[in-house]
Amino acid sequence: MTNRPRYAPLSPFAQARAHLLLCDGAAIPDDAFAPGHGLTDFPERWTVAGHALVMPQPFGAPSEQRFRSASHLLALLRHRLAAETMGLRIYAVGSEPFVWDVAKIAREAGMGREEMRLFACGAPERRVACVHCRTVNPGVTTTLVTCAGCGAVLTVRDHFSRVHNTWMGVQCDAEAPGEVPPVEDLCA
Amino acid sequence: MATRFKPDETFRDDFRYGNSETAILRFPFPFGEDAYMYGVNMEPHTRPGSAGVFAVGFDVDEHYVAECAERAKVLALEPGRCLVLPHMREAEWDTLELIMESLAADYPDQFTLERDxxxxxxxxxxxxxxxxxxxxxATTLPHPPFEYIVRQAQGDFTLQDQRDGTLYIDGGVATVPADWSLAFDVGMTFHEWHGPVPLAHQAGVFDRALQYLMRVRYGHPARRLNWTMTINPRLDTSPENYPLWGPDRASLTAETIGDRLFLRVELQSFFRLPRSNALLFGIRTYLASLNELTRVPKWGRRLHRVMRDLHPDIAEYKGLTRYRELLVAYLAQFDDGAPTAPGITPDCAALSD
Structure with a gap:
């Protein structure tokens, strides 16, 4: 047992006025959805195109809206939720940092944990916060990372903050400098 | 007898710290038997007839003045060690009231609260x-109300909001943390912030502890003891400053371990707050060196047995692995194999030399 988030495959909430599915543009595996469910259960879908030739409608009717980047999508999600009323449920599927960014924006807009469902997929990737110098190191795919802020080689504790969307990084050789364990890929 | 404070004690740099004989005899020794495993060791706090550190809501001992100075020092260097989320304002005033009322009632010579x-x-x-x-x-106090009062109390405190069938750690002060970060953990649920603890989850300890805590009523506080070990009488063993204190763990020798290794006991107390319905956790830390504790023969014997037989996952989580062999070898001299009486009391009127 650790403080590592676990995810259940997505299915729409039974009681809701509207459903909004947010994707980061990566391929969505079949196991992201509960048996009998799929993309078509979520009539309003936002996804990331990865280029600047799109102009999405944040208040569009049920349809697929394509955003220029994850940052673009998240900024307009904040805008959309600020104008929302009760009864909307949101769903996020994509990398772990992405789905928890969505959760954070939803929480800041006043939504509770029981009003959203998240499913992280794809190759493991973490944001690691250096507990010593507060620098957040994005895109970490290994068990050790050299902190961009203070240079410490951080080991990543099995301790995830849903509020900060970061894993806790702690200097791995603080007790005996140079005693660094082997680096492993998070996929392993 | 009035407590004689020791304002010159320090918990960093030159480490001027020690326990009087009175302080050793009232030390909350955490091992009631010769073996240790995680459990839901919660019981009512401040029961009539309780003695020593268990007699009052917030124990004030000979280290009070020095510990308050240490807290002020940490907060001057790292103000983020005290942090309360905005929806906990009412719980801040609840905390101030509870601590002021308790101190004034329990130590009338030292503290007075007059209300008009x-x-x-x-x-x-x-x-x-x-x-x-x-x-x-809050504009009539020099600090926000929670920070104002915890600057005048020993040990750390956290504020838990009770909602969604769990407890959220939504504020606190952690200048005396046993390797946990308030800034990182803030906003987590009870199970999330305890995630890294080994073995206890599988045993259902946190499920049962949470149920117990959510039922704590106003006026009926609860408590438990927890423990770890610290090299030197260092109160600030925060993960933030681990690069500064981590090397201490590799520095012990057979000659120094008796004086430099401290049993670190947390007297954790749990109070329901009246207006906010939040739960205040007090995490009061007591430090005593091996040489101080082994002056109680029962504790010396028991400490040897507990450390010798400790589950390796617990030893690793508590950071003992690097010096555990040295520790057990050192403690062996205090264990003559005689049976020990159940319970945590010292069972001796005076200390051995």
Whole structure:
């Protein structure tokens, strides 16, 4: 047992006025959805195109809206939720940092944990916060990372903050400098 | 007998710290038997007839003045060690009231609280504080109400909001943490912030502890003991500063371990707050060196047996692995194999030399 988030495959909430599915543009595996469910259960879908030739409608009717980047999508999600009323449920599927960014924006807009469902997929990737110098190191795919802020080689504790969307990084050789364990890929 | 404070004690740099014989005999030794495993070891706090550190809500001992100075030092260097989310304002005032009322009732020679409606006057003689303020009006205090009062109390405190069938850690002060970060953990649920603890989850300890805590009623606080070990009498063993204190763990020798290795006991207390319905956790830390503790023969014997037989996952989580062999070898001299009586009391009137 650790403080590592676990995810259940997505299915729409039974009681809701509207459903909004947010994707980061990566391929969505079949196991992201509960048996009998799929993309078509979520009539309003936002996804990331990865280029600047799109102009999405944040208040569009049920349809697929394509955003220029994850940052673009998240900024307009904040805008959309600020104008929302009760009864909307949101769903996020994509990398772990992405789905928890969505959760954070939803929480800041006043939504509770029981009003959203998240499913992280794809190759493991973490944001690691250096507990010593507060620098957040994005895109970490290994068990050790050299902190961009203070240079410490951080080991990543099995301790995830849903509020900060970061894993806790702690200097791995603080007790005996140079005693660094082997680096492993998070996929392993 | 009035407590004689030791204002010159330090918990960093030159580490000037020690326990009087009285302090050793009232030390909350955490092992009631010769073996240790995680459990839901919760019981009512401040029961009539309780003695020593268990007799009052917030124990004030000979280290009070020095520990308050240490807290002020940490907060001056790292103000983020005290952090309360905005929806916990009412719980801040609840905390201030609870601690002031308790200290004034339990130590009338040292602390006085006079109330005239919402106009309160607080006198803290050990720290030389005398303030008149308006209860509920934060502009009348030099710090926010939670920070104001925890600067005048020993040990760390956290504020838990109870909602969604769990407890959220939504505020606190952690200048005396046993390797946990308030800034990182803030906003987590009870199970999330305890995630890294080994073995206890599988045993259902946290499920049962949470159920117990959510039922704690106003006026009926609860408590438990927890423990770890610290090299030197260092209160600030925060993960933030681990690069500064981590090397200590590799520095012990057979000659120094008796004086430099400290059993670190947390007297954790749990209080329901009246207006906010939040739960206040007190995490009061007591430090005693091996050489101090082994002056109680029962504790010396027991400490050897507990450390020798400790589950390796617990030893690793508590950071003992690097020096555990040295520790057990050192403690062996205090274990003659005689049976020990159940319970944590020292069972001796005076200390051995």
């Amino acid at each position: 409606g919402l106009d309160w006057t607080w006198t803290n003689r050990p720290l030389g504080i005398h303030h008149t303020f308006r209860f509920g009006d």
